[in-house]
Amino acid sequence: MTNQLDATVQVLREALLAGHYPGGDKLTEQGLSATFSVSRTLVRLALADLEREGLVERTPNRGFRVRSFTLEEVSDAIEVRGELEGMAVRLAGERGLVSEADRELGDLIVQMDAVLVDGLTGPDGRARWIDLNAAFHNGLIAASGNATLAETIAGLSRMPLVSARALVFDQSDPHGSLDRLKAAQADHRAVLDAVRARQGARAAHIMREHALKSARNKRASFDAMRRTDFIPSLPGLALVRA
Amino acid sequence: MTNQLDATVQVLREALLAGHYPGGDKLTEQGLSATFSVSRTLVRLALADLEREGLVERTPNRGFRVRSFTLEEVSDAIEVRGELEGMAVRLAGERGLVSEADRELGDLIVQMDAVLVDGLTGPDGRARWIDLNAAFHNGLIAASGNATLAETIAGLSRMPLVSARALVFDQSDPHGSLDRLKAAQADHRAVLDAVRARQGARAAHIMREHALKSARNKRASFDAMRRTDFIPSLPGLALVRA
DNA sequence: TCAGGATATTTTGCATGCAATTTGTGTTGG
DNA sequence: CCAACACAAATTGCATGCAAAATATCCTGA
Numbered sequence: 234m235t236n237q238l239d240a241t242v243q244v245l246r247e248a249l250l251a252g253h254y255p256g257g258d259k260l261t262e263q264g265l266s267a268t269f270s271v272s273r274t275l276v277r278l279a280l281a282d283l284e285r286e287g288l289v290e291r292t293p294n295r296g297f298r299v300r301s302f303t304l305e306e307v308s309d310a311i312e313v314r315g316e317l318e319g320m321a322v323r324l325a326g327e328r329g330l331v332s333e334a335d336r337e338l339g340d341l342i343v344q345m346d347a348v349l350v351d352g353l354t355g356p357d358g359r360a361r362w363i364d365l366n367a368a369f370h371n372g373l374i375a376a377s378g379n380a381t382l383a384e385t386i387a388g389l390s391r392m393p394l395v396s397a398r399a400l401v402f403d404q405s406d407p408h409g410s411l412d413r414l415k416a417a418q419a420d421h422r423a424v425l426d427a428v429r430a431r432q433g434a435r436a437a438h439i440m441r442e443h444a445l446k447s448a449r450n451k452r453a454s455f456d457a458m459r460r461t462d463f464i465p466s467l468p469g470l471a472l473v474r475a
Numbered sequence: 476m477t478n479q480l481d482a483t484v485q486v487l488r489e490a491l492l493a494g495h496y497p498g499g500d501k502l503t504e505q506g507l508s509a510t511f512s513v514s515r516t517l518v519r520l521a522l523a524d525l526e527r528e529g530l531v532e533r534t535p536n537r538g539f540r541v542r543s544f545t546l547e548e549v550s551d552a553i554e555v556r557g558e559l560e561g562m563a564v565r566l567a568g569e570r571g572l573v574s575e576a577d578r579e580l581g582d583l584i585v586q587m588d589a590v591l592v593d594g595l596t597g598p599d600g601r602a603r604w605i606d607l608n609a610a611f612h613n614g615l616i617a618a619s620g621n622a623t624l625a626e627t628i629a630g631l632s633r634m635p636l637v638s639a640r641a642l643v644f645d646q647s648d649p650h651g652s653l654d655r656l657k658a659a660q661a662d663h664r665a666v667l668d669a670v671r672a673r674q675g676a677r678a679a680h681i682m683r684e685h686a687l688k689s690a691r692n693k694r695a696s697f698d699a700m701r702r703t704d705f706i707p708s709l710p711g712l713a714l715v716r717a
Numbered sequence: 718t719c720a721g722g723a724t725a726t727t728t729t730g731c732a733t734g735c736a737a738t739t740t741g742t743g744t745t746g747g
Numbered sequence: 748c749c750a751a752c753a754c755a756a757a758t759t760g761c762a763t764g765c766a767a768a769a770t771a772t773c774c775t776g777a
């Protein structure tokens with residue numbers, strides 16, 4: 234690690250996303266300082282960073298509290314991400330893909346197909362899907378050629394459950410999960426086809442709908458989780474309330 | 476001011492936007508500490524905040540530099556803002572305006588009309604236009620009912636020249652300036668009509684185009700400024716390079 | 718018993734000091 | 748004359764200490 238501050242931010246962020254500090258809880262600088270064996274200064278600086286990420290809230294002279302998110306906020310944020318990713322593929326379609334990006338995105342589709350026929354055997358397959366999926370989304374965003382757009386999407390994605398990486402795999406319904414991934418893959422293929430055909434508006438529509446499906450799936454998984462008392466290991470899920 | 480940190484951030488931000496420290500310049504903590512008569516700790520904390528806002532960049536162990544922006548970055552960011560404001564009015568149209576918002580937005584249109592017939596006499600008129608325009612945009616964004624969307628737009632608007640408040644009044648061409656404001660006002664009216672008619676998609680298209688015009692106007696003003704060596708007093712303009 | 722207030726403790730906000738890294742300068746050897 | 752190294756100054760990163768504000772505790776008097 235380059236410096237201690239980044240390390241502290243990382244540790245604190247993981248503790249928060251893991252749900253170690255329930256939403257709404259007060260975080261005292263001294264307490265965190267003792268728990269993680271770092272100076273109060275570093276805790277203070279790290280909390281300021283996490284405030285920018287939206288994981289904690291500060292009240293002047295009254296310290297920091299763990300922020301919690303309603304399902305509606307998460308859903309709203311995913312919708313914004315969808316709008317921006319839609320814009321990204323529209324721009325990518327309008328400007329056209331450079332050959333290297335074209336090839337890379339095609340390769341990712343092929344690799345994701347391979348994961349799907351294997352049927353997501355075990356956590357390895359799921360982790361691989363998450364990586365490939367994120368790479369595909371990021372590739373499309375980069376192809377937009379708009380750096381501010383990419384930064385804005387990245388900022389949004391720091392919110393729990395909003396990132397394209399935050400996928401819920403409902404282990405109680407593996408068949409349904411696989412079907413949803415196949416539908417997502419169909420969207421990916423359609424988006425890439427549209428971008429290649431320079432149909433930017435069409436690509437944007439598909440992408441927006443793709444995000445809405447993701448939000449719907451998350452809501453459903455959240456409800457199922459609440460019903461069955463089964464808590465999937467999804468970073469940040471503990472900070473979301475109905 | 477509630478605390479010294481906020482005051483320091485404010486002072487530093489204004490100094491940066493005023494162009495007191497040219498883009499790319501190195502900012503030393505001690506130097507700023509001496510210049511503004513605050514402790515190095517506060518300078519350090521303030522710079523961390525300004526880094527979040529995007530006005531300065533930090534290199535580990537090497538301090539902060541004033542960030543500068545290309546005209547293309549500014550233009551890209553305005554386009555993103557337009558997309559998001561378009562989304563906002565689409566949502567507003569889909570959910571409908573509550574009566575209070577409907578009345579307030581209508582009032583703002585009337586007040587802006589009044590400013591326009593007075594022909595923007597002097598800086599007071601311009602300041603009033605800026606306030607009313609910002610209130611109108613913010614009202615529409617609030618009417619979307621999506622808090623994350625509002626936050627995201629607010630974050631983007633911190634970038635120099637991207638905010639709806641960052642309007643260039645080309646004093647060398649007052650007639651053209653007035654015409655542009657009249658065109659903007661026509662857009663405002665059309666957007667509000669579309670939202671009221673629950674035509675969300677139409678409202679979104681108008682809003683996106685509204686933003687594109689703003690970006691175009693800024694580019695033109697920037698070019699004119701470069702040609703004539705006349706520098707309008709627009710916060711952050713000094714940080715933009717061709 | 719309980720409301721109100723004085724006092725003690727905790728906690729945040731800020732300043733200062735020290736070590737580590739970086740940057741600038743001068744010197745030496747080729 | 749210039750490259751490379753050694754040393755000095757400057758600068759950042761971090762820790763600790765102190766004052767102000769907030770919070771908790773205890774006491775008093777009805």
